[in-house]
Amino acid sequence: MSADDSEVQVDWPDYRSTEWRVPRRPLVTLPEELHRLDGPVFGEDVLGPSDNDLTRQHAGEPLGERILVHGRVVDEDGRPLRGALVEVWQANAAGRYRHDVDRHPAPLDPNFSGAGRCLTDDDGRYSFTTIKPGAYPWGNHPNAWRPAHIHFSLFGRAFEQRLVTQMYFPGDPLFPYDPIFNAVRDSKARELLIARFDLAATEPEWALAYEWDVVLRRTPVEDA
Amino acid sequence: MRTPSQTVGPFYSIGLCRTPGNELAHDGVELAGTLFDGRGEPIPDGMIEVWDAAARRWGRCGTHPAGDFSFRVPAEAGHLEVYVFARGLLRHQWTRVYLREDEDDELLKSLPPGDRETLVARHEAGRMRFDIHMQGDRATAFFAH
Numbered sequence: 001m002s003a004d005d006s007e008v009q010v011d012w013p014d015y016r017s018t019e020w021r022v023p024r025r026p027l028v029t030l031p032e033e034l035h036r037l038d039g040p041v042f043g044e045d046v047l048g049p050s051d052n053d054l055t056r057q058h059a060g061e062p063l064g065e066r067i068l069v070h071g072r073v074v075d076e077d078g079r080p081l082r083g084a085l086v087e088v089w090q091a092n093a094a095g096r097y098r099h100d101v102d103r104h105p106a107p108l109d110p111n112f113s114g115a116g117r118c119l120t121d122d123d124g125r126y127s128f129t130t131i132k133p134g135a136y137p138w139g140n141h142p143n144a145w146r147p148a149h150i151h152f153s154l155f156g157r158a159f160e161q162r163l164v165t166q167m168y169f170p171g172d173p174l175f176p177y178d179p180i181f182n183a184v185r186d187s188k189a190r191e192l193l194i195a196r197f198d199l200a201a202t203e204p205e206w207a208l209a210y211e212w213d214v215v216l217r218r219t220p221v222e223d224a
Numbered sequence: 225m226r227t228p229s230q231t232v233g234p235f236y237s238i239g240l241c242r243t244p245g246n247e248l249a250h251d252g253v254e255l256a257g258t259l260f261d262g263r264g265e266p267i268p269d270g271m272i273e274v275w276d277a278a279a280r281r282w283g284r285c286g287t288h289p290a291g292d293f294s295f296r297v298p299a300e301a302g303h304l305e306v307y308v309f310a311r312g313l314l315r316h317q318w319t320r321v322y323l324r325e326d327e328d329d330e331l332l333k334s335l336p337p338g339d340r341e342t343l344v345a346r347h348e349a350g351r352m353r354f355d356i357h358m359q360g361d362r363a364t365a366f367f368a369h
Contacts, residue, residue: 089239
């Protein structure tokens with residue numbers, strides 16, 4: 001099993017933070033058996049109340065456009081990953097993170113922490129209720145703005161199914177200018193980062209909905 | 225086709241470090257280190273995850289605010305898998321820390337001496353120390369995955 005280099009180009013100078021952080025020496029090729037490690041498994045005990053509803057974690061409701069985000073976590077063979085821990089974090093509707101290093105002069109929302117988690121069900125499904133995050137400037141280059149996104153962290157069954165990525169929203173005008181998004185060089189692969197507007201899952205008079213499936217690498221075949 | 229990786233970014237701690245997660249074994253040994261960039265500067269917004277596959281214990285620690293991380297790991301552990309996440313890493317990097325030299329370990333044996341020593345923690349005043357260098361003369365050996 002080798003790295004799929006078409007996936008994301010880690011040495012990507014347009015994203016300036018890569019310069020002093022990306023390994024420069026060739027990666028070590030491991031023997032095949034080391035690619036079959038199991039990974040950690042998480043249970044309900046890691047979940048808190050309202051962990052999958054980011055609009056109900058405070059006394060009042062957050063400002064912004066209420067949305068549902070849902071989808072399935074599957075492997076490359078289409079097999080659902082059950083009990084996968086999905087963790088999300090995001091900026092608020094004004095494009096500000098509740099983090100002491102975020103200096104963007106946009107307002108914090110006292111009713112929004114911007115963090116959630118859940119476990120996938122038997123069919124690999126997850127869902128969150130949240131608000132649509134705002135775009136924000138980030139200083140990578142003159143007038144650099146990140147397209148709106150939600151950060152996702154996922155654990156599959158196997159150690160190497162671990163994935164940290166970002167979900168984007170369809171039709172974002174900032175896509176052509178974002179070096180993080182465009183570090184994925186293949187346009188079809190980039191499309192896998194963009195959620196689909198899902199009218200059928202929309203809750204009338206309440207919230208719009210987006211569907212986003214996550215495909216983790218192939219589950220290693222167990223030794224007989 | 226699988227979903228591509230994207231960076232964890234600088235603000236991951238609001239989502240991933242809400243509760244302490246760096247104790248794999250309550251009465252274990254301390255494994256501490258610093259994450260360095262290619263200029264020798266500590267990386268203050270990285271995140272380290274470790275996985276003791278033999279004992280099935282997992283932990284996570286951010287490197288905020290000075291580039292340092294620490295875990296409490298089983299004293300009997302031989303080695304732990306290590307994932308490094310950070311702003312600037314569009315994909316996480318995989319390495320391994322050995323808590324003791326193991327002359328029979330196939331992976332260690334397969335590496336040139338310079339690479340081998342980047343994976344072995346050293347004893348330091350009652351704890352183990354394992355620094356991670358992303359680049360440079362002392363660059364840690366990372367694995368293709």
